[in-house]
Amino acid sequence: MPGYDALNRGVRMRFSAIVAFGFSVSSTIAAAVQARDDVHTSPYSPDLNPNNFDETIKDGTYFIKAYSPQCSHCRDLAPTWNAVAEQLKDLEGFHFASLNCAAYGDLCSKIGVTAYPSMRLFKKGEQIEEYPMYASRTEREISKYVKANAGVGEKTPEQVKEEAPKVDVEKATEVATPKNAEIEKKLNAEAPKALTNVNAHGIATELTQETFHSLVSTTNDPWFIKFYTPWCHYCQQMAPAWTELAKEMRGKLRIGSVNCEAEPRLCKDLGLRGYPTLMFFRGGEKVEYEGLRGLGDLLAFSNMAVEAGAHEVDAAGLEKYAEKNEVTFIYFYDDATTSEDFAALERTSLPLIGHAPLLKTKSDILAARFRVNAFPKLIAVRDGKPNYYTALGPRDMRDYRRIISWMQSVWLPVLPELSAANAHEIITSEKTVVLAILDPQAEDFDAVRKEMKDAALAFADARAEDEKADKMRQRKEKQDKIDEAERDGDKGAVDRAKGIQVVVPEPKKVGFAWVDGVFWEKWIAGTYGIDVHETGHRVIINEQDEKRFWDITKVGQPIPPAKALVLDTLNAVLKNPRSIHFKSTKTRFESAVSAAKELGEAHRHSLAGFGVFLLVLGAVWWFVKRKGTGAFNRRKGGILDGVGLKDVESRAGAAASNGKGTGNCELKASCHSFHVSCGFN
Template structure:
């Protein structure tokens, strides 16, 4: 349905009806490319969800008021709130999101219903535990965070004693996330903290991916940047190998998470013991100054670089995987790559020099060697030598602004000289492209503006 400003105000802004709306410009190539899929989406969701579009060449003021960043922009509206759709734009992706949007409320579940959802393949779910003392204000705050969760994970609520028993919930209200059956708890000191929707949503965004998500153009930045990532390069064309490899990757992820939690717990206990020892020594010496200093010691565990786990379809992303990591899954089978996007480095062999196979023991042993300081296995570069040097310098100087600025200036000068020489040797060539499938880590896939 084409919407002008008057219809937008009457049907969208002043109602609680859900709307999925595309804002476009007729001259925009990306808008033209997705037009057939958007029309088919309208037919597919007829009677279930309102599908609309706004021509920003005609409705310039409306589009300006919406604060668009580019074309096309797709927004979901409901009850005066809105959220931007940032997924892929194929018909299947749009339909999947739209169907989840229709059922985006906070649904009540008991233990039997929840277990049925798990059996059906649900990997991530947020659960809000409440009792008779939970107020309407609490539920209203809960409803305000449903829109940003569309397409990520369902938000459920329960007052079931059996659900509380399974997840060891003893205080209400309580919010948890369950990923592959493993619960994590939102830390709130009081019911008031549960109503801080911005903080709650920030926490949700940090845990709304499965423990081992599939890497795609839509989520690549969220998964890969700022972490060391164990990446399984798998093939759906071999169902048995695919299922086994995914299972081994998930076992490794769960075990590593448990190991790191235990390490952090032991480090905290060691610091507490050290603090208590200093307090006792100061008391024995009757040294008030040392006693105050000991009591003011903070128990801060040094934060380690985050480690994530993911898998990628090595057939669909064959050219990107081959050009970045030198792996052809059709020829060599499933492989594991350990990637550090911050420094553009990766590791693809074990301590014995063999390719990393998708087995729990091989993954964990190699990961331990990679995250050691310094790493016990030689890394490879996922970019050219010049940029590899830059990323390593950036990682090393990141905590020193002055050194970082100086290093950046030096890099620009060197890059300019290197670039001139490269152009003389190669001529005025362009850059290497992978037919649109290269967009996993910063390519052209999913661009918003023409």
């Protein structure tokens, strides 16, 4: 079959490109790792390795920092550690040393390292204790600890433990240990199984139902797992990227695979909807990865997953996060915040992977800036503007589902880029979407994107003002009725007036987003008939529930990415959708169904009309029967439905040239996002 052979040749060519890209990524990552290693280098804390470890620490007392160069907490600790090591270098019989767990995972596992960074005290080759994971890591506290234990040789292990710094929960940089007896019992039971040997060989572990239970479900170890079947074409296409991912994440993250044909019960219990499905697991929690399936995208997600957690910040630290992220979540706490609160907070970090960083702070400066005066308090900051999570009591601050639901409502930026991971959140039936189709290669791209962001912010401000004005109007009307009833001496009317509720009806949701018109040119051309190469930047207003969109202003001109014209057109559409000509994204079948419904509705009281309705309905039935075995019958719906393999393949060049993915573009079309899945029939 010539067409099939050509497709195979294309796949082989892309596979070669993927392999070449993989080697390139490997070299780049190796260079980056070397650069990160430099921050850990200090003459006062020499690096240990399996060859010199036992010989070095057999005499004297050693305080050893176990770290991973990729760990953000480790990088944050490095300057403090090096400073303390230099200041206390003259302590008699006391030495500092470092151990790179990414390079020597077996050795770290041997001494019981379960998380990074880990600071451990050794006396004459014997491990005495670990610096408490949740104790303060300031220069002052670590120095105090070292000085208190400099004479550890004359003390028993019990005495040393009594002198260890007490856990400082409010300054913890990672999840706090709950005081709740049941939670503590569970964590203690799981702790011995945590972090055995992190992907030491750089391969994906094939899991069965039994090993999944023992290695994943009942441990705190993080795993990134692919669920597949041998017959799934897209699973086969993805296999090289998954193999390369396991190599790249050696010493950092466990990579696994589950054959759902061999383990159907496990896959059914997890509620899988298609293959391949990728999920990240940690401590009994899981989150599905819905992004692109190229190596670069998988690596980016994996690295974010490794560092998932609530990160401690001060005012300066927040600025650094704000520079790199359009949305940040900040958890404010004080001395009275309990370990149960911290444990609940840490659970929310998994669903946030790839969306926004989770930060925690005790900073008075930040509390004053965001007007936080009750603790704990959770806020989301989008483009500098805070959104507050409403909690009426401690239970609300520990309500995982409620918190996640709120986070999902605010974790998109004011003007997000439409991507594989967020398409199902942005283009939904619940809201009207202003979609800017932009050319990132254009010189004015940054200015145009800022213009669209300004439009989004202005619309949000106007909506808030309208809601405020409506509330004030209703309150005034209510008060006027109360005053009138009191003047008339009508107690019943007074009570009725006081019982009037001020309710502002929720308007239809409106979202703003932009999409790369070059990268997704085939889909955009097929759906909206726009080619940015010919038209330049364009804006459309999309209503997914009605399968229609507007691409012209009130005067019939294409909508440009100009704040005033965008808002003017949007307000006209919201006020009266038929005031501006719209276009349909419906298929012929959907149009036929709509016509049948409209005819039936228009003539529901007429026998002739009913006959017309039956006639159209018969045509629809014939269409369904004719197409019943066609490709469209297998689609599951979604913004990119109908993007064929040829269309997807044609984006391979764009993917390689603009850095969006790794050339694995055949994995990017989907029913619910931009990648392909083998669905259940």
